[in-house]
Amino acid sequence: MKHELKKVLKIADEVMTVCMYKYEPTKTYFTTEKCKSGYELLFRFENVDVSEQEIKELRDKLSAERNPELEDYYWQLAGEVENSNELYLVALMSDLSEVCYDEQVLSIHLSRKAD
Amino acid sequence: MVKDEPDEMRYDKVLQYGIYVFPVLLLIVGLFSETPSAIIAGMRNIITSPSVLLHDYLHIGGVGATLVNAGLCGIICCVLLALLRVELNGPFVAAVYTVIGFAFFGKNIFNVWPIFIGVALFAKVQRVPTRNYALVALFGTTLAPLVSAITFGSHLSGGVAAVTGALLGVLAGFVLPPLASHMLRFHDGYNIYNIGFTGGIVGSFLTAWLRSFDFTVAPTSLLEDRYDFFLKVLLLVFFVFLMFAGYVLDRCGNRVIAEKMRLIHASSGRLISDFMRIGDVPSSVFNMGFMGLIASFFVIALGGRFNGPVIGGILTVVGFAAFGKHVKNCVPILLGVYLASMLKMWDGGSTPVIIAGLFGTTLAPIAGQFGVFAGIVAGFCHLSIVMNVGVLHGGVNLYNNGFAGGFVASFLVPIINSLKKEDRS
Structure with missing residues (x-):
């Protein structure tokens, strides 16, 4: 798919922007792994206070199905705005999402399959 | 997951x-x-x-x-x-x-x-x-x-x-x-x-x-107000039907329309805000009907007539009530355009001003993100810009307000962002 790597970087930008502005972590880690099926993205935000309700909302926003019809048009918007609080676009660009919160560490795992 | x-x-x-x-x-x-x-x-x-x-x-x-x-x-x-x-x-x-x-x-x-x-x-x-x-x-x-x-x-x-x-x-x-x-x-x-x-x-x-090849492409103005009453009734009945359909669908399903409408109203409307995802289908359909009534009320309050462009403006507001527009982020824009029409050279009840208001709600995310005052300012600026950009494309771009809105948003948003206090949420 065209712009595949750029789209992965946009996803990373959007997640980092949203979480760093919203939760103000003291340490942030981002790893990406390119595999046969596509890309795996893992984010880890340390020393953050996130309520149960916020975790629920985060999971809900990221649960939207991947949508190529919207992705091919809107992907360039991801990561562009510092006060964005929407992760919907990230959800439209990823196939699988996982959100964990334990001992003030927020972890987000995203998977994006190559077409 | x-x-x-x-x-x-x-x-x-x-x-x-x-x-x-x-x-x-x-x-x-x-x-x-x-x-x-x-x-x-x-x-x-x-x-x-x-x-x-x-x-x-x-x-x-x-x-x-x-x-x-x-x-x-x-x-x-x-x-x-x-x-x-x-x-x-x-x-x-x-x-x-x-x-x-x-x-x-x-x-x-x-x-x-x-x-x-x-x-x-x-x-x-x-x-x-x-x-x-x-x-x-x-x-x-x-x-x-x-x-x-x-x-x-x-x-x-x-x-x-x-x-x-x-x-x-x-x-x-x-x-x-x-x-x-x-x-x-x-x-x-x-x-x-x-x-x-x-x-x-x-x-x-x-x-x-x-x-440059000597083609003449220029905006014109052919309007028809004869069908005002017939089309007004047709649309108002349909918008009430939409609200009723949204309510009935909700009663058949989750029965959470008030909660879903709260989520829709909490959204800034910035692209991409799919209200059928943020809320659900019934609440979006309800919002479409409601926004249709708001848009129609705006036209009637300004003394406008239901002609082709005005109906186009109303229906576009209705459609985008599933994709970014709600009462909280649209009304400030409408107010801004109305205030501008009072102070500037255009007649508030004329079709160009009315459609500038209806289509001006393309800037609704500014009100949704930065508040009512920013929305009013955006609407106020929008009227002047939209009256001046049509000549560039000679009227071949039907979404002239979208064209103008792009300039207004790109002009205002960086300024508003630089002036607002640091906000981490």
Whole structure:
């Protein structure tokens, strides 16, 4: 798919922007792994206070199905705005999402399959 | 977590068939409102009109043909989406209603096809499924008058004019997908009618090119107010029906419409805010009906008449009530435009000012993100800009307010951002 790597970087930008502005972590880690099926993205935000309700909302926003019809048009918007609080676009660009919160560490795992 | 959507899945069929309700209603009402010969003659007049801004089809073809044209354009969109197996959601509902709205003054069953073909050709060249650009294709019909203006409004002779018009339409459709995606960064999603902005750029480029070959492409103003009462009643009844349908759907399902409406109202509306996802289908349908009433009230309060462009503006607000617009982020824009009309040189009850208000709600995300005052300022600025940019593309870009909105958003948002206090939430 065209712009595949750029789209992965946009996803990373959007997640980092949203979480760093919203939760103000003291340490942030981002790893990406390119595999046969596509890309795996893992984010880890340390020393953050996130309520149960916020975790629920985060999971809900990221649960939207991947949508190529919207992705091919809107992907360039991801990561562009510092006060964005929407992760919907990230959800439209990823196939699988996982959100964990334990001992003030927020972890987000995203998977994006190559077409 | 593997993604699934159990709640939304139940509404798939409702949306799949429900989206046909309005275009079919328009088609039926149109067919019964005039004689068949009058409708056929009216359709011929509509199809052969240059269709640049503001060609009110109610003036050119009469009410029967206009409603038939609007209904058919809507049905064409719905069938295309079904054939392409597009999953319907807020953006596509907005696109279908926008096409129907503009089928009252600029889009017709003849001039939309070259744009569709151009977008499909781009998808083919890129080797991606055409449905990935279906949204661009529907919104991209903003440039449909380019086809009509060359085919029926130029100095070229019949066959040459038709081929030139069609080729330009295909070219416009072909360049829209990459440009539309790129232009989002100009206003960061604060101008909901992004393809209006893109269409303005493409239209200005092509119009300048045409003018250098001695083509005359200029905005005009043909408006028809005779059907005001009939269309007012038709639309108001439909908007009440939408609210009722949303309420009934909710009663059949989750019964959480108040909670879902709260979520919709909490959204800034910045692209991409799919209210069918943020809320759900019933709450979005309810919001569509409600916003239709708000938009109609705005027109009536300003003493405006329900003509083609005004109906187009109202229906676009209704469509985008599934994709970014709600009462909290739209009313400040409407107020801003109204205040501007009081202080500036334009008559508040005139069609240009009224449609500037209705379509000016393209800037609703500014009010949604930065507050009521910012929204009023955006609306205030928008009126002046929209009155001045149409000449650039000569009226071939129907979403002139989207074009103007792109400039207003890209001008205001960086300033507002730099002035606001540091805010981490």
